[in-house]
Amino acid sequence: MSAAAELSKADDRELVSFRVGGQDFCVDIMSVREIRGWTPATVLPHAPSYILGVINLRGAVVPIVDLAARMGLEPIRPDARHVIVICVVDNQTVGFLVDAVSDILSVKRSLIQPTPAVSSDVTRAFFEGVIAIDQRMLRLIDIEAVLPPIAARQERA
Amino acid sequence: MSSSIDIRQTFFQECEELLEALDDGLNALAAASEDGSVDSETVNAVFRAVHSIKGGAAAFGLESLVRFAHQFETALDAMRSGKLVATPDIVRVFLRSADYLADLIASARDEVPPTSSAGPDLMERLAQLVPSNGARMPAQPAPATPAPTTVSDADDLGFQPLALAFDFAPEPASPAGFTIRFAATKQLYGNGNDPVHMFRALAELGALESLADSSALPPLDQMDWATPYLTWELVLQTSESQHSVHEIFEFVDGLCSLEIRELQADAEPDRDQMIAEAADFSTPTPTVTDRPPAEPAASGPARAASGKSAAQSAGQKGSVRVDLELVDRLINIVGELVINQAVLAQCVQDAGIGAQSDVGAGLDEFRNLARELQENVMAIRAQSVKPLFQRMARIVREASDIAGKTVDFVTEGDAVEVDKTVIERLVDPLTHIIRNAVDHGLESAAARQTAGKPAAGRICLSAAHRSGRVLIEVSDDGAGINRPKVRQIAIDKGLIAADAVLTDSEIDKLLFLPGFSTAPKVTDLSGRGVGMDVVRSAIQSLGGRVNISSTPGKGTTMSISLPLTLAVLDGMVVDVAGQTMVVPITAIIETLRPAASDIHPVAGAGKVVAVREKFVPIIDLAETFGHRPTSPDYSNMVLLLVESGQNERWALAVDRIHDQRQVVIKGLESNYGHVPGVAAATILGDGKIALIIDPDETAQRKRPQAAFAPALMTEEV
Numbered sequence: 001m002s003a004a005a006e007l008s009k010a011d012d013r014e015l016v017s018f019r020v021g022g023q024d025f026c027v028d029i030m031s032v033r034e035i036r037g038w039t040p041a042t043v044l045p046h047a048p049s050y051i052l053g054v055i056n057l058r059g060a061v062v063p064i065v066d067l068a069a070r071m072g073l074e075p076i077r078p079d080a081r082h083v084i085v086i087c088v089v090d091n092q093t094v095g096f097l098v099d100a101v102s103d104i105l106s107v108k109r110s111l112i113q114p115t116p117a118v119s120s121d122v123t124r125a126f127f128e129g130v131i132a133i134d135q136r137m138l139r140l141i142d143i144e145a146v147l148p149p150i151a152a153r154q155e156r157a
Numbered sequence: 158m159s160s161s162i163d164i165r166q167t168f169f170q171e172c173e174e175l176l177e178a179l180d181d182g183l184n185a186l187a188a189a190s191e192d193g194s195v196d197s198e199t200v201n202a203v204f205r206a207v208h209s210i211k212g213g214a215a216a217f218g219l220e221s222l223v224r225f226a227h228q229f230e231t232a233l234d235a236m237r238s239g240k241l242v243a244t245p246d247i248v249r250v251f252l253r254s255a256d257y258l259a260d261l262i263a264s265a266r267d268e269v270p271p272t273s274s275a276g277p278d279l280m281e282r283l284a285q286l287v288p289s290n291g292a293r294m295p296a297q298p299a300p301a302t303p304a305p306t307t308v309s310d311a312d313d314l315g316f317q318p319l320a321l322a323f324d325f326a327p328e329p330a331s332p333a334g335f336t337i338r339f340a341a342t343k344q345l346y347g348n349g350n351d352p353v354h355m356f357r358a359l360a361e362l363g364a365l366e367s368l369a370d371s372s373a374l375p376p377l378d379q380m381d382w383a384t385p386y387l388t389w390e391l392v393l394q395t396s397e398s399q400h401s402v403h404e405i406f407e408f409v410d411g412l413c414s415l416e417i418r419e420l421q422a423d424a425e426p427d428r429d430q431m432i433a434e435a436a437d438f439s440t441p442t443p444t445v446t447d448r449p450p451a452e453p454a455a456s457g458p459a460r461a462a463s464g465k466s467a468a469q470s471a472g473q474k475g476s477v478r479v480d481l482e483l484v485d486r487l488i489n490i491v492g493e494l495v496i497n498q499a500v501l502a503q504c505v506q507d508a509g510i511g512a513q514s515d516v517g518a519g520l521d522e523f524r525n526l527a528r529e530l531q532e533n534v535m536a537i538r539a540q541s542v543k544p545l546f547q548r549m550a551r552i553v554r555e556a557s558d559i560a561g562k563t564v565d566f567v568t569e570g571d572a573v574e575v576d577k578t579v580i581e582r583l584v585d586p587l588t589h590i591i592r593n594a595v596d597h598g599l600e601s602a603a604a605r606q607t608a609g610k611p612a613a614g615r616i617c618l619s620a621a622h623r624s625g626r627v628l629i630e631v632s633d634d635g636a637g638i639n640r641p642k643v644r645q646i647a648i649d650k651g652l653i654a655a656d657a658v659l660t661d662s663e664i665d666k667l668l669f670l671p672g673f674s675t676a677p678k679v680t681d682l683s684g685r686g687v688g689m690d691v692v693r694s695a696i697q698s699l700g701g702r703v704n705i706s707s708t709p710g711k712g713t714t715m716s717i718s719l720p721l722t723l724a725v726l727d728g729m730v731v732d733v734a735g736q737t738m739v740v741p742i743t744a745i746i747e748t749l750r751p752a753a754s755d756i757h758p759v760a761g762a763g764k765v766v767a768v769r770e771k772f773v774p775i776i777d778l779a780e781t782f783g784h785r786p787t788s789p790d791y792s793n794m795v796l797l798l799v800e801s802g803q804n805e806r807w808a809l810a811v812d813r814i815h816d817q818r819q820v821v822i823k824g825l826e827s828n829y830g831h832v833p834g835v836a837a838a839t840i841l842g843d844g845k846i847a848l849i850i851d852p853d854e855t856a857q858r859k860r861p862q863a864a865f866a867p868a869l870m871t872e873e874v
Binding site: 040041042043044045046047051053054055056058059060061062063091092093094148 | 489492493496736737781782783784823824825827828829830832833834835838840844845846847848
């Protein structure tokens with residue numbers, strides 16, 4: 001019993017949860033570098049609509065993704081109350097614009113359910129799964145899938 | 158284990174330096190061999206380089222390298238001792254041997270089999286050069302060693318580099334023994350060597366007497382434990398050759414000051430007398446001073462004995478090896494510092510504190526320091542183009558061998574410094590250009606003589622600073638571009654229309670089109686499926702431009718213009734529909750505010766502006782980058798006239814010019830990807846990001862893609 005409990009404890013995942021367009025999302029805390037307030041971004045020409053532009057993060061040029069627009073929701077109109085979650089995946093640093101960061105939680109892996117079949121496969125591909133907590137549904141984002149496609153792929157988009 | 162890998166790496170790094178020195182020496186030798194003014198110090202330098210490579214290679218068990226280096230060294234030794242006189246032919250063999258040696262080193266480093274198969278042939282030729290038993294080459298004149306001049310030189314320096322020649326040539330008889338003066342450096346002990354092992358090895362050669370000179374020992378309380386104070390006088394009675402004595406000290410070559418003198422069988426000089434002589438270098442005593450050149454051998458007796466550490470520090474080379482990544486990180490941080498300073502200055506200004514206040518003055522100082530720091534850090538990355546040019550000399554040698562042409566290769570501006578990355582990425586395009594020059598540029602010797610030119614072709618590679626950029630030119634004195642032929646090929650390949658009217662320079666530029674090759678047959682040299690278009694794109698990716706000019710019968714010149722560094726650029730900060738953007742100053746010819754009457758529409762396809770009777774197409778940046786639809790009226794905007802390497806001009810329309818300043822280049826690629834028309838990003842004084850426009854690419858995208866041939870025609874470089 002106790003051994004099993006320990007095992008599951010090691011199996012916990014730490015997640016950062018936030019709200020976008022009235023929905024709850026979360027990402028693995030390991031990919032989150034920092035959370036900062038909104039600063040106006042420099043517009044990138046020829047970029048997809050969900051790319052708000054680039055900001056200066058201590059000397060690095062970091063693109064900002066409007067997560068709402070990326071998820072097919074109403075685009076966020078950023079102001080000082082909005083928050084940027086800076087994530088790093090495979091040495092690529094990207095900021096995600098969200099409405100507000102809610103919590104940091106520890107969730108047992110076993111509680112992560114597969115993403116229910118929704119109509120859009122594209123949207124479904126953005127999620128690793130969903131988690132039921134306090135009668136809410138947390139959508140666990142697969143950051144790699146949400147990242148803006150680099151260079152060549154982007155030309156086609 | 159990792160430390161041995163480190164040492165191995167260091168060895169290969171050193172090899173690069175040694176190869177450079179070797180190349181230098183051989184080139185000097187080649188020049189001197191023409192007029193017979195060979196200087197023994199040059200030969201010594203070449204010998205030392207090969208010898209050091211051999212020594213290091215032996216330590217790593219690189220057998221084939223050692224074998225070849227040994228043969229090479231033996232031949233050089235013969236020249237050093239005056240048994241072999243440097244003639245142009247011999248020097249050519251040496252040069253080829255040096256190339257092969259570089260090949261062997263590269264193959265040992267990468268642990269792949271050597272690419273060149275010249276080894277056995279060269280070994281043989283080197284072996285033939287070495288006269289057996291001291292017999293002189295029959296065809297050679299007596300080795301008129303330039304002794305008198307060198308002796309006077311030596312007097313100036315208090316140094317006797319030629320001694321070996323005196324010693325070896327006239328006295329081949331085996332000596333009765335040697336006196337050896339040995340002083341270790343700190344490094345010798347630092348490397349884990351111990352003189353006692355060497356002395357034991359000496360003792361195996363014959364009866365050995367040793368005397369330690371402890372006169373330099375300071376009082377115990379002033380003693381530095383790491384500094385060696387002892388020197389030794391050794392007298393060895395042996396019938397072995399001097400070479401075998403040298404061999405014992407081979408491993409500490411360069412780590413000690415070593416003098417080996419032959420002992421006369423009949424008259425053994427008084428030892429004190431001998432020490433005095435050994436120390437007094439102004440008298441031309443026949444001493445053998447092998448290496449290192451900067452050792453106390455050059456200094457007076459007192460220094461040699463007591464000033465050990467001073468001499469040693471003087472002997473250290475004034476350079477350090479630094480991980481390139483570390484330098485890049487440093488450059489990044491300094492870039493941040495400069496930006497941070499600008500942000501801070503802005504804040505102070507916004508807070509209403511005047512520039513006259515203490516804070517303002519302090520900030521000014523800060524700015525100057527930050528700038529100075531930045532410049533100096535940038536300078537770390539800058540390297541002279543010399544190694545690159547040496548490499549090209551080798552390409553010329555190989556290429557001219559294959560093509561069967563004699564080529565005089567001349568370089569100018571070896572000392573010009575460019576960013577290391579630029580140099581590295583210049584190797585391939587330059588190799589290609591040089592090969593082209595040898596293969597296509599220069600005519601055959603017969604054709605040259607018919608044209609009244611010297612049989613040997615001439616290729617000149619030069620580097621120079623030109624208004625904040627580096628200009629590298631490769632020129633040959635060949636037949637020039639055969640324009641009718643180039644034109645015909647372009648027509649045959651469907652690159653241009655058969656009735657296209659082209660100027661000479663437009664025809665020359667056809668060479669840069671993808672898939673263009675004028676060689677009727679694919680040769681070993683060029684025509685490996687890589688065309689000049691690849692050269693062009695490689696140079697472009699460095700922010701450079703390449704141009705070609707040619708005079709029939711006189712030759713062809715390829716000029717490459719490059720930025721000094723890839724880290725900063727001078728930019729004009731402009732406003733484009735509310736967005737701040739940067740246009741590289743190098744691209745801008747002039748800025749103008751057009752009168753409404755100067756702007757003319759061309760049907761519905763856009764507008765042009767008349768600039769001194771010429772019509773230049775206008776590119777509206779705000780429209781190009783999708784910030785707003787085309788402006789109906791350009792007359793209240795500013796036009797930046799830009800020019801491509803192909804002398805094509807465009808006018809970039811912007812709302813306003815803010816400023817002109819140096820900006821630090823930040824890549825967009827790593828976190829986002831390439832943005833069409835945008836070269837990179839930078840961070841402005843307010844901490845915001847501004848995009849740096851790539852004028853050429855912006856113009857490319859605006860160009861209609863419809864007409865195939867014209868589109869290719871106007872493609873700029």
